[in-house]
Amino acid sequence: METVNILTIISIAFLGSFGHCIGMCGGIVMAYSTIKIEPQSSKVSKTIAHLLYNFGRVLTYTILGAMFGALGGVVLFSNLANGILLIVAGLFMILAGLSLMGKIKFLTLIEHSFSSSPLYKKTFQRVLNSKSNSSFFLLGMLNGLLPCGFVYFFAITAASTASPLYGALVMAIFGMSTIPAMFGVGFLTSLASATSFRNMMMSLSSVAVILYGAFTIYNGYGYIDNPTKTLRDCHK
Numbered sequence: 001m002e003t004v005n006i007l008t009i010i011s012i013a014f015l016g017s018f019g020h021c022i023g024m025c026g027g028i029v030m031a032y033s034t035i036k037i038e039p040q041s042s043k044v045s046k047t048i049a050h051l052l053y054n055f056g057r058v059l060t061y062t063i064l065g066a067m068f069g070a071l072g073g074v075v076l077f078s079n080l081a082n083g084i085l086l087i088v089a090g091l092f093m094i095l096a097g098l099s100l101m102g103k104i105k106f107l108t109l110i111e112h113s114f115s116s117s118p119l120y121k122k123t124f125q126r127v128l129n130s131k132s133n134s135s136f137f138l139l140g141m142l143n144g145l146l147p148c149g150f151v152y153f154f155a156i157t158a159a160s161t162a163s164p165l166y167g168a169l170v171m172a173i174f175g176m177s178t179i180p181a182m183f184g185v186g187f188l189t190s191l192a193s194a195t196s197f198r199n200m201m202m203s204l205s206s207v208a209v210i211l212y213g214a215f216t217i218y219n220g221y222g223y224i225d226n227p228t229k230t231l232r233d234c235h236k
Contacts, residue, residue: 008212009157009170013177016150016205028143029053029182036131036139049136050183056140057182058175061151062168064144065158069167072159082162086220089160093213096153101206120145144175153209160216 029050037049072085098104120142127139144151154174158167 006173008208008215009154009173010177012205012208012212013150013154013174014180015208017178017181025143025146025148025182028139032128032136032139035128036136048133052133052136053140053143054175054179054182056137056142057144058140058172058179060141060144061154061171061175064151064155065171065174066164066168068155068158069161069170070164072162072167073164080224083220083222083224085162086160086223087217088220089156090213090215090217090220092156093153093216094210096149096156097206097209097213099149101203101210157212 032053033050037046041049095104124139124142127135127142151174154171158170161167161170
């Protein structure tokens with residue numbers, strides 16, 4: 001992957017995590033911090049618990065990234081298909097950015113997952129009530145499956161790489177970049193309620209998503225216009 005793409009992913013994920021991620025998942029972090037972590041626990045124990053939870057999220061995102069990257073690779077039939085894939089991905093990114101900005105309800109309309117199933121709810125509740133260290137990691141993995149517009153954006157980005165390896169890398173970078181915000185929520189409850197700060201960070205990340213979408217569309221046109229270029233060339 002190009003350095004500019006990696007830096008863009010890190011920037012969007014980091015900024016968005018202080019807006020969208022805190023709003024979406026901050027409640028879960030505060031819930032498990034209250035239910036699973038004893039007030040008298042040492043800072044080391046609390047740190048380990050929060051890290052395990054976040055690493056669980058990152059693992060789920062990485063697996064999803066590999067899956068979407070492989071899915072994107074299926075459509076690599078011709079240079080035209082490569083370019084169309086990027087253009088479609090770019091359009092979805094722009095729609096996602098507008099949705100994160102609150103201009104349209106694109107992400108709200110497409111959000112759907114099996115998180116509402118009885119099995120998921122039962123498993124989530126059981127893990128939430130457990131006090132073992134492994135339960136924090138499992139809770140993070142389960143949280144990674146929750147419907148989230150920001151995750152969808154990066155899943156689209158992963159699919160545009162047309163590679164399980166690079167798709168996994170995209171989602172792993174995304175997950176790691178959101179750790180500072182989610183880790184902070186675990187220790188600073190006030191961070192989740194700082195609405196003005198979250199709105200500012202969300203606005204910045206939304207603009208970055210839209211610009212990255214436009215850049216992806218530009219790359220897609222380049223693949224169609226250049227018959228010797230392949231989709232994977234952009235990610236080497």
